[in-house]
Amino acid sequence: MRVPGAGRLLRGGRVLARMVLVWVLAVGALQLLDAWLTGFAMPEWWQPTVCALLFGVLSAVVWPLVLRIALPVAVFTLGIGSFLLLGAGVLAISFAVPGVVVTDLGTAVVVAVAVAALGAVVSSLVGLDEDELFFRRAARRRARRGAAGAGEMPPGVLFLQVDGLGIDTLRRAVRDGDMPTFARLLDTGSHRLAEWHTDWSSQTGASVCGILHGDNSDVIGFRWYEKDRDHVMACSSPEDAAEIERRHSDGRGLLAVDGAARGNLFTGDAAHTSLTMSALPLVSGSGRRRRTRDAMGAGYYAYFANPANALRTFVGALVDIGREVSAAVRQRRAGVVPRVSRGGFYPFARAGTTVIVRDVVVSAIIEDMLAGRAAVYADFLGYDEVGHHSGVERFDSLAVLRAIDRQIGRLHRATQLAPRRYHIVALSDHGQTQGWAFADRFGESIEALVGRLCGQPQPDPRRGAHPDPGRTSEGWQVGAVLAEASSGGGPIARRLRDRVERGASAPDRPRTAGGAPGDAARVAPGVVVVASGHLAMASFTDHPGRVELETIEREFPELLPSLVDHPGVGFVLVRSAEFGPVVLGRDGLHRLATGVVIGEDPLVPYGPHAADLVRRVDGFPHCADLMINSRYDPARDEASPFEPHVGSHGGLGGAQSHGFLLHPAGFPAPDEIVGAEALHRVLRGWLTHLGHPEPERPAPSTVPAAAE
Incomplete structure (x- = not known):
């Protein structure tokens, strides 16, 4: 009783x-x-x-x-x-x-x-429970002030993003006891688990832009080259993140109505932001309203107001640094592959994301619940960061996942104490596909490979990668494989070489004024290559607009045959004057405009949505002249990323394209979700289902700076 x-x-x-x-x-x-x-x-x-x-x-x-x-x-x-x-x-x-x-x-x-x-x-x-004390004190203050209750408000929603956690890894972590909070939510029947398929660009920039703003068109990678501005866009740059949001926000993002963004790339049009990249370069001036950010105290004050918190986080950061150093040493001693260099400043940067930022973000969310905000979107980045350097399911990556699970459990308990009822929706922006980094496996980076094939030998063929002094002598076998590839043994490579020999190339397009380099580095005269995880993009700056296959064949006859035959390249998207967008693989090609496949369809290993996702990117204004996706091996469930990562993402192939969505059982069950824009519609629909008002389009004079 x-x-x-x-x-x-x-x-x-x-x-x-x-x-x-x-x-x-x-x-x-x-x-x-x-x-x-x-x-x-x-x-x-x-x-x-x-x-x-x-x-x-x-x-x-x-x-x-x-x-x-x-x-x-x-x-x-x-x-x-x-x-x-x-x-x-x-x-x-x-x-x-x-x-x-x-x-x-x-x-x-x-x-x-x-x-x-x-x-x-x-x-x-x-x-x-320190959170319990916090809410009880706050409730007493609200009672003294005579604050109105929240009984008639619709329930709020906490959208908690576990960055980089694929659904298959989540299922195994739940099964093996590494995520007990998620296991309890599923076992009690309070929540259900669903899967969603990312866009071709399976990385945080494209996913979060689509999830929060309902539009991620022309976001090609985490970084990409824009020929018209001779500029490499990077989602990690505050100025570029603000520009991306300016292009995609209409003022009616997921968080536009009394929302908060914590630790994100983009704001979702939230009025309350902290640790959010696109909100850092505050803009003011004629016709623009200065975006309001939370004061310095947002999240930080609630955290540092208790002296024990600072000590707890400091000790936790030291423990995480020690864990990272120990894990790196153990990998080297055991000869574990794949692995990447993990020294220098990285152990300290890792502690920043896995401990310090995580704790401050959690405190900010608790403050948001205390304030009764309608929707909060927060990104827990630690697992993705460690997965890049350690591996998708290695012991120290799972340790970070367990710590994130504990924090989500803490927030779940806090929802029972908040002045407003809250639901928790957990999700990921993408997964990760593991593999041996391209430069480590094949001896040269994708940038150096394209530069060499365009006639510019690279002084450092591993440029853009972290060399591993512990590489074994097995590299000569890789060299033999590359020598065979350069002879054009594959049917598509032979077909491309035959076209060049027959002179079947289109007239050159007019060149821009000299093709003078700007702020983007060239791997060869007039050639820019940008890598974004499992996706690489090559652009030819001497020609305006999209350069066609026939022109590339004339100017760089060895480039396409060698790329499609390379053992680390899965497929290449290029635009043909004759056939439109064409996907080239070692053993076949796929003409996207007509659906004609010659030989083996190069997109089959990448799933049933691959053709539609690639076709969509082909229509983007800043689609690169060559879009290069790494080769995915379904038998081993691995692919070699073009960046120095172990677990990576950014393209098609394997777990990187399969995110998860954990939602309350009472929410309408979603149909198949393909693309971040579709996921936005699901989340927006849930807010509407709970009774949240639809955001209104701001008047021109009051549109936030990030939405103009």
Whole structure:
């Protein structure tokens, strides 16, 4: 029998137990520090008791007030500055309590760290949920202010993106116990699992642009070359991300109505953003409204207001750095392949995404729930980052996945405490296909290969890749394979060479003025190559617009035959003056305009949607002259990415094209989802199903800068 109010009494008892236990242990810790730490002295018996009480007041009351002013110090030092400020507080306490000696700031910081660590340990020991305390305090503040309830509001939705997690990897992780939160949601029947198929460009830029804005046309890769501007677009560039959003937003994105974007590439027209790439270059001026971003406190304040959080994250980051170094050493010692170089700054960058950014994003989401925002979209990037360098299902990648699962479980518990009811929808933007990096496997990068075939030998054939000094002597066998490939043994390569010998090429197009290089590096005069995971794009800058197959045959007769015969190339898309878009493979070709296939269809290994997805990209204004997809081996479920990755994505072939969608069982079940724009329509439909209003198109004078 459930006793009314028993839950509140139990929670109140845990809070009181925590306060008493922290106080008692803090007294003991201060006594130990007095005996152990040089420069710290409390000669009287009563001083530790009083100082522990004052430190508790400092942490719970004074520190949050100080942080409102000093928050940038905490943020820009990744929490270390928090302890410098707390150390200053300990110094102030030593001045206030007669007889207490703290000789310098360094000693005070050690004392502050020790006492803050006690708070974190005790919270775990008594099973206290910090999120519960946060919401309870907030509820009391709302009650005092007489805030209206949220009873008539439709439920909010948290869209939680696990970057790079393919549906097959998810199923195995759930089966093997690596994602217990997901397993519980599925086992209880509260959620269902669905699959969605990405666009040809299976990477975060195209997927998230389509998911959030309902339009990802002309987003060809994570980076691509635009001939008309002689510029390489990169989704990781704030200016380019803002330009991509400007082109695709109509002001009615998924988050346009009281939404928040946390840790994303694009905003989805959300009014509240943090750690979102396209919102970084704020634009103002005539005819534009300056996009409003959340103040510095968004997400950060709720996180750093508890000194134990900064310590917990700092320790977690150190542990993750150690895990990364250990994993890299173990791979090298065991001779694991495929693998890539993982030294330099990468261990620290990895800790930034897997621990620090993750924790701040979770705090921002909790703040959004407290504020009752209608929809939140957040990206957990850590698994994708580690999968690139370690592998799709290797032990340290799965460890990161387990940590993300714990955070999603934390958010799921928080939805039960928020002032508004919330649903959780988890999804991925794409999967990952594993393989030995192209440059490591074949001795030269795709950029160097195209440059050499265009008559420009490369001084560093592995340019763009990280050389692995541990490569074995098996490379000579690869050299033999390449020598056979260059002889044109495949039927399509022979057909292409026959065309060149017969002189069956179209007249040259007029060249641009000299083809002078701009900001995009050339691998050969007038040739730009950009790699994006399993997709590479070659453009010929001496010709405006799309260069046709016949012109390429005339100017670079060895390029197409050698590419289609290369063991690392699956297929090449090129535009023909005679046949329109043509997909070339080693053993066959596919004319997309008519559906005619000669020989073996090169698109068969890439699934039933491949032809439609490739045809769509062929119509994009900035489609490259040659679109090169890596070769996928279905038997081994692997492909060699054109970037120095182990797990990778960006093209067609294998798990990279198959994302997941975990949604509440009460939501309308989606039909087959092909493409990020289709997924946007599903998510938008769910918001409508819950009673959320459709976003209205902003008036021209109020369109956000990112949507003009």
